[in-house]
Amino acid sequence: MRLSIIAVIVILNLCFQSVNAQSEQIITEDFKPSSLNQPEKIFPQVNSQRRVRASISATNASKVQLDIGGVKYDMLKDRNGVWTGESNPQDEGFHYYQLNIDGASVPDPGSLYFYGAGRWGSGIEIPSTDQDFFALKDVPHGLVSENIYFSKLTNSFRRCFVYTPDGYSENLKTRYPVLYLQHGSFEDETGWSSQGKANLILDNLIASKNAVPMIIVMDNGYAFKSENKEVKDPSKQRESIFEDVLIKEVVPMIDAKFRTIAKREGRAIAGLSMGANQTMRIMMNHLDTFSYYGGFSGTANYPSSDAIDVSSFLNGKYKGGNALNKQIKLFWLGLGTKEPAPFPKSVGAFRNMLEQQGIKYQYYESPETAHEWLTWRRCLKEFASKLFK
Structure with a gap:
């Protein structure tokens, strides 16, 4: 009799666990259009569980998926040929995503497009609890201008x-300090100013x-020496000359x-x-040009190592802490608590x-x-508030 009672209790516990597991999968129907949708577009949407719902008309497609956060979610087709599907809950902040239609990855026509992952594609904002610091508010706003210039070093037009x-524009006698701020890999x-909300962060x-009123310069970190097309070897990786472009062309241009x-x-x-x-490297090679440094989710010791040989790292430029402490007014590092490998190990070795x-x-x-834009927005907020004081 006692064994039977125990068996019943075990079965009931299993049933309750099953019900709880199913309840966790229940989707709350309070979806709202994303703040990054194109005008008048209803989809994509986000709900209070931080799930993303996408929808697209693709009558002749046989399979459509929502691709976000490195996971593909199958979407379902209705009788009108409209495919709809949801993701699992996503982290707060900005995320790149795309739709996969019969094996072809394409942007969602409902979202605004952003340059990331080496392409123009879709982006979505999962509301964050601290989004007020980068929100568009009724405060005085600065201006973001596009500056096109010809680079002799790359033999190309850049911006x-x-x-x-x-x-x-009004305080014509006032001069301003400058922050040179760089993007990450496969971005530009x-x-x-789009994904990062840098202008809104500084406005607020x-x-x-x-924060002290300042100028921010955002250039393209991909810069390569002009090559003779007749002798170009496609198997060789092109050498970056961004450091020379920034120091010899961009900084003098901005100052002028x-x-x-x-x-x-x-x-x-x-x-x-990548920008960190x-x-x-640019900072340590040009301490006569810069006196403040900020590294967001990265350092110069990539890929990561357990220990750094200070004698060989960046040609020994970190030897002699007292001298550097006198030259560098602020050395600042930031990292997300959920950063994937190798970033925590790399930054940890550098800090040591x-x-x-x-x-x-x-x-x-x-x-x-x-490793995402909410991390870097927060980093910019914290870093910029300490500059030029």
Whole structure:
């Protein structure tokens, strides 16, 4: 009799577990159009569970999937040939995504397009609990301008986007410090002002007097020496000359065209991921040009290593912490708490090296974010609030 009672209890527990598991899969029907939809488009949508729902008309397709966060979700077709499907809950913040129609990955025609992953594609915003700091608010706004220039080093036309704070056009005698801010791999100079909301972050910081009014320059980190097409070897990787382009062309151009504080004390440089790697090398090679550094989700020791040989790393430029502490006004690092490998290990090894050399730095962790734009927006907010003070 006792065994029978125990068996019944076990069966009931299993049933309750099954019911709970099913209830976790129940989709809350409070979907709303994404804030990044094209005008008048109803889809894609996001609900309170942070699920993404996409929909597309593809009458002749045999299989359609929603591809987001590295996972593909099957969508279902109705009698009118409209496919609809949902994702699992996503992390807060901005995410690239696409639709896969019979094996072909395409942008969702309902969303705005952003340059990331080496292509123009769809993006969606999962509302975050702290989104107020990058929200479009009723505060004085600066201007983001497109600046086209011819680069003799690359023998090509290039462009950078420049943020000037509110009042720049009126206060004609005021000069401003400059932050050179770089994007990540497979992104471009549009990233920080579109996905990154850099201008809105600075507008809000400046309006609340939590940041000094500054200029921000956002250039394309992909720059290569012009090659003779007749002798070009497609098997060889092209050598980046972005450092030369920035130092020899962009910085002088910005100082000539804008009212800058044209000395090292008036310049900062920062970047995310690939941009963190690039800007760290540029900073250490040109301490006569920059005095503030910010590395978001990356350092120059990529791929990661368990330990860094300070004598050989960047040609020994981190030897002698006391001298660097006098030259660098702020050395700042930021990382998301959910960053994938190799970033935590890489940044951790770099921090250990800094501490062994007695180099002062500040470190910030973005809670519950990975290698994504919400991490970098938060990093910019924290970093910019400490600049030029």
